[in-house]
Amino acid sequence: MTITRSVFRIQAIDDKQGTRSPFESVLNTNYVPSEEECRNIEGYLETLRIGLSRLEDQARIVREATEGDIGPDLELEELKLFIAAHCALLSPARRLPDDILREVFLNCLPPNHNATFSPADSPVLLTHVSNRWRDVAFSTPRLWSTLHIPLLSRLLDYSSNRMSTIKEWMARSGSVPLSLSFGTLPVALLPTIPDIGLLLSVLSPALTRLENMSITLRGRRHSIFKKLIQSLEKKRRNPFRRVPKLELYIDLAAIPNARLLTRLECDGILSALHLEDNMHLKDLTLSTSFSLATLPNTMKGPHPWSNLESLRIQPHRRDHNENGLVRSxxxxxxxxxxxxxxxxxxxxxxxxxxxxxxxxxxxxxxxxxxxxxxxxxxxxxxxxxxxxxxxxxxxxxxxxxxxxxxxxxxxxxxxxxxxxxxxxxxxxxxTFPNMPKGYLGKLIFELPNLLQLHLHHEASAEHEIQLSDEEEDGGSDSGGFEEHFGDGLLSVFSSFEPVLDDELLAVLTPKGAKQARPYVCPCLQYLRLEGGTSFSTEGILGLLRMRSTSPSGPFKQLYTTFRKGAAHDRLRKECADLVEAGLDLQLVNPELEVTGGPGYSLCKANLPLDDDPFALGWQPYQ
Structure with a gap:
């Protein structure tokens, strides 16, 4: 075996040396070959593949002769890599025209938030691929038209060259409209005004083309007016006077005796910003660290309200609120x-x-x-x-x-x-914490034109568990819970009656031609059920099977919490044909979901996410 394998290895080496590449100097680089060079590479690859086929035949003969595994041959693997390197030279991406490449780059941008300084995300990531990609990226202004900037980052010595980086970013954006967001680091007691004032001063030349801004103002009216607005007013570049889309968060939680000053402070801050002069504002998000019991005097005039098309005032969910404030x-x-x-x-x-x-x-x-x-x-x-x-x-x-x-x-x-x-x-x-049994089924019967339905039962943590009589792996679900949680907790679960269960699925499931009345929500295409759920495999499968033959067409998406292990796999297997036909089936086990993320990122501190309430369907694990 040793002699035979040595002969094979010598033959492999001789074959490779006999076909030495004329393109070896440009392998594993970003070189873009000409049309003639591409034809030469293709011809050379034919020679290499013939040699590879011969070597693989020889390797098979050796294995059969030795009646055993001789292990991987390094020379053969090296030849395969040699061929792959030549194939890479022929990649169509190398020869894409610049205008097509720019369109590809623009589609690589984050779809629901502004770009960040992170080298792992576009557009910064695109500049690290090759010199050509870097040049094309830098010459594409729209690629640099959005930016998320962490606030108070100077306290953690984040990027000593941050200001010069921001200036360069703005320069690359040319004259296109801008979208800027500012996220605060988890130092919630410190005012943001000094950092915002410095940043807006640097950004001042670009603020006249600002179309979208998200910003947190934490501090007193005096500091906002003196250190922020006056400098912008002097340069006539106050973005609050002209920005069409604004997310404004006023945080007075860290101010002593804030409860006594909230109305006066808020009115003063809004007055200092001159929002009432903004004739272009179409989209406004206004959130404060205190409840709005009266309408601020500054906001009683016709502007900016009369032009608004979108208003989020004291929004319930604010993912980038480091104080966890929920006011009304x-x-x-x-x-x-x-x-x-x-x-x-x-x-x-x-x-x-x-x-x-x-x-x-x-x-x-x-x-x-x-x-x-x-x-x-x-x-x-x-x-x-x-x-x-x-x-x-x-x-x-x-x-x-x-x-x-x-x-x-x-x-x-x-x-x-x-x-x-x-x-x-x-x-x-x-979204609800409780509901009478059977009420939801009667309620949604009154919604004949519903395309999308999302029901979220916000059960308490000990109740948010899947209960079912379905047996799994030879034992009941109750037995599995008992083994996992112990006898003490099982009595707590048994007293809980989930509202999102097979009874609700039955209401949504067509019964065929013999049913007495039309089934609920006949036009439904997107369904999301989560929280305190209790679904069996048969219940979900029956819903999907019967809906797949309904006159309105099959479901396009089902998103639900479903913790069962073997039943989870069985359900996916049973629905394989429906998934192949276009069903987006998302069976989410909350116990396995990542809760904390990959760790704290300075580049993405309190990054606001855009939400389109008119979009149909849900992203995975959203």
């Missing part, structure tokens, strides 16, 4: 705001109520263009939300997100909404 706006104040926004198409607000509604003699607020509403409602027992909704006339509403934060009371409010807007809704997202 009083329903009376929200009505005052809506009365000033005749062109609104999108509304998001977290509401609370200290006074009873309706105010005597108050007329209903009609918003003829409003298509999406997201309401997070707190303090259900004292809200009188039905009365509040009676003062809201939304004739073209088609998308609704309702988040309930209290255990009692959601039935009447949700019923009022579906009675009024049910036939128009194509999207419903409902």
């Amino acid at each position: 706006i009083i329903c009376d104040v929200l009505l005052d705001v809506l009365a000033l926004c005749p062109n609104l198409k999108l509304l998001e607000a977290r509401c609370s109520q200290f006074q009873e509604l309706p105010i005597p003699g108050r007329e209903a607020v009609t918003l003829p263009k409003l298509k999406h509403v997201s309401l997070s409602l707190a303090a259900w027992k004292n809200l009188h939300v039905v009365d509040f909704l009676a003062k809201c006339d939304w004739p073209v509403l088609s998308s609704l997100h309702l988040c309930v934060e209290e255990i009692e009371g959601p039935v009447n409010v949700l019923s009022a909404l579906t009675d009024r807007y049910g036939p128009r809704l194509t999207t419903l997202q409902f």
